[in-house]
Amino acid sequence: xxxxxxxxxxxxxxxxxxxxxxxxxxxxxxxxxxxxxxxxxxxxxxxxxxxxxxxxxxxxxxxxxxxxxxxxxxxxxxxxxxxxxxxxxxxxxxxxxxxxxxxxxxxxxxxxxxxxxxxxxxxxxxxxxxxxxxxxxxxxxxxxxxxxxxxxxxxxxxxxxxxxxxxxxxxxxxxxxxxxxxxxxxxxxxxxxxxxxxxxxxxxxxxxxxxxxxxxxxxxxxxxxxxxxxxxxxxxxxxxxxxxxxxxxxxxxxxxxxxxxxxxxxxxxxxxxxxxxxxxxxxxxxxxxxxxxxxxxxxxxxxxxxxxxxxxxxxxxxxxxxxxxxxxxxxxxxxxxxxxxxxxxxxxxxxxxxxxxxxxxxxxxxxxxxxxxxxxxxxxxxxxxxxxxxxxxxxxxxxxxxxxxxxxxxxxxxxxxxxxxxxxxxxxxxxxxxxxxxxxxxxxxxxxxxxxxxxxxxxxxxxxxxxxxxxxx
Numbered sequence: 113x114x115x116x117x118x119x120x121x122x123x124x125x126x127x128x129x130x131x132x133x134x135x136x137x138x139x140x141x142x143x144x145x146x147x148x149x150x151x152x153x154x155x156x157x158x159x160x161x162x163x164x165x166x167x168x169x170x171x172x173x174x175x176x177x178x179x180x181x182x183x184x185x186x187x188x189x190x191x192x193x194x195x196x197x198x199x200x201x202x203x204x205x206x207x208x209x210x211x212x213x214x215x216x217x218x219x220x221x222x223x224x225x226x227x228x229x230x231x232x233x234x235x236x237x238x239x240x241x242x243x244x245x246x247x248x249x250x251x252x253x254x255x256x257x258x259x260x261x262x263x264x265x266x267x268x269x270x271x272x273x274x275x276x277x278x279x280x281x282x283x284x285x286x287x288x289x290x291x292x293x294x295x296x297x298x299x300x301x302x303x304x305x306x307x308x309x310x311x312x313x314x315x316x317x318x319x320x321x322x323x324x325x326x327x328x329x330x331x332x333x334x335x336x337x338x339x340x341x342x343x344x345x346x347x348x349x350x351x352x353x354x355x356x357x358x359x360x361x362x363x364x365x366x367x368x369x370x371x372x373x374x375x376x377x378x379x380x381x382x383x384x385x386x387x388x389x390x391x392x393x394x395x396x397x398x399x400x401x402x403x404x405x406x407x408x409x410x411x412x413x414x415x416x417x418x419x420x421x422x423x424x425x426x427x428x429x430x431x432x433x434x435x436x437x438x439x440x441x442x443x444x445x446x447x448x449x450x451x452x453x454x455x456x457x458x459x460x461x462x463x464x465x466x467x468x469x470x471x472x473x474x475x476x477x478x479x480x481x482x483x484x485x486x487x488x489x490x491x492x493x494x495x496x497x498x499x500x501x502x503x504x505x506x507x508x509x510x511x512x513x514x515x516x517x518x519x520x521x522x523x524x525x526x527x528x529x530x531x532x533x534x535x536x537x538x539x540x541x542x543x544x545x546x547x548x549x550x551x552x553x554x555x556x557x558x559x560x561x562x563x564x565x566x567x568x569x570x571x572x573x574x575x576x577x578x579x580x581x582x583x584x585x
Contacts (some may be wrong), residue, residue, distance in 0.1 A: 135295035209439035237277030248284035281399035287448030295373025308367030315360030385543035427451035
């Protein structure tokens with residue numbers, strides 16, 4: 113069930129109406145669990161059983177970790193949880209990928225091996241809900257969370273439908289405390305939730321799918337040589353498309369949760385105004401970057417180790433972050449590029465951080481432009497179907513094709529340029545604040561007018577919308 117569908121609008125209206133019409137808290141939670149499993153099972157009902165089985169197993173393992181008497185026993189139960197979650201994720205998401213690479217490796221050794229092709233259907237959102245569930249046992253092991261006694265509450269924490277299939281990655285420790293008492297219906301919060309949902313759908317349907325996806329798809333799928341202008345505009349279009357697509361989903365999820373009385377943390381904070389790559393990852397997919405920081409980077413030693421080891425930790429984390437996004441070497445290269453960016457940034461900070469010119473306005477503008485450009489280069493590997501397509505794109509971007517083909521029309525070029533320029537301007541103006549603060553500063557008539565315009569644009573362009581990009585991860 114897609115946020116950008118009439119089916120979801122009807123589903124959400126029914127759920128919200130029933131939810132706020134029930135007075136008792138436990139029946140309301142039961143309704144949310146039922147609604148969440150209907151929402152997820154609408155794609156493929158058997159996978160709802162997989163979701164429940166892994167959730168129930170982590171609930172049981174969390175209790176075992178809490179009751180274990182010694183550190184060795186606690187670690188064994190945690191290993192069981194990690195192994196169970198990652199084996200499920202590995203089988204469904206990386207099974208064929210691992211077999212294909214094993215076949216390639218054996219061929220290099222002169223051994224002809226023909227593995228069976230596993231006709232595996234990837235469960236929607238498995239990368240997200242695996243981390244939702246895994247955060248529970250990890251936090252119990254770390255001693256920052258007490259296990260819940262209610263299986264129903266934990267099932268709801270993992271499967272809560274607004275954030276179930278494409279994030280934000282909501283940790284059990286952030287959501288379970290909100291289930292202790294029934295939230296109250298506050299008009300301001302409910303309207304703010306509806307406004308966020310409208311904004312998220314506008315970003316997805318109008319900006320990502322209608323204004324940008326056409327140019328990005330045409331350029332990345334074109335098999336011939338491309339001129340530099342079209343190559344760069346294609347990459348810039350995808351940079352805007354994936355932001356509006358993913359941030360749009362996250363904003364919809366946060367808004368839907370608010371309408372039900374729950375608070376989810378921001379997942380994006382104007383990332384294309386980032387100055388440096390560590391700043392970018394504090395602003396882009398925040399729930400994933402903080403998850404990897406807390407559960408992988410810091411346990412590896414973080415930056416509290418020797419410089420070479422700290423750099424290696426960054427590369428390892430970004431390598432795994434790239435692989436998390438998909439079973440393809442192009443995603444790995446995307447992650448390694450960002451890992452390399454972070455290492456280079458750290459070296460440059462050591463060398464030049466104390467220089468007077470390093471923090472003046474002009475330097476910060478240049479660094480922001482360089483950050484955006486490097487992020488766009490990395491997006492080539494994220495979007496390209498294979499290394500051949502990525503190589504073709506990079507060749508066009510950096511002028512190796514002297515006489516490439518011009519693909520984009522003037523209208524498409526203007527769409528990409530105008531939308532991108534407006535996006536970067538908004539990010540730059542709001543980089544040191546948040547969306548709620550910015551909106552509250554505006555006159556009420558301005559907000560109402562903008563809301564009406566977004567709603568009208570969504571209705572006019574609804575037929576051209578596609579599934580969210582991050583559903584495939």
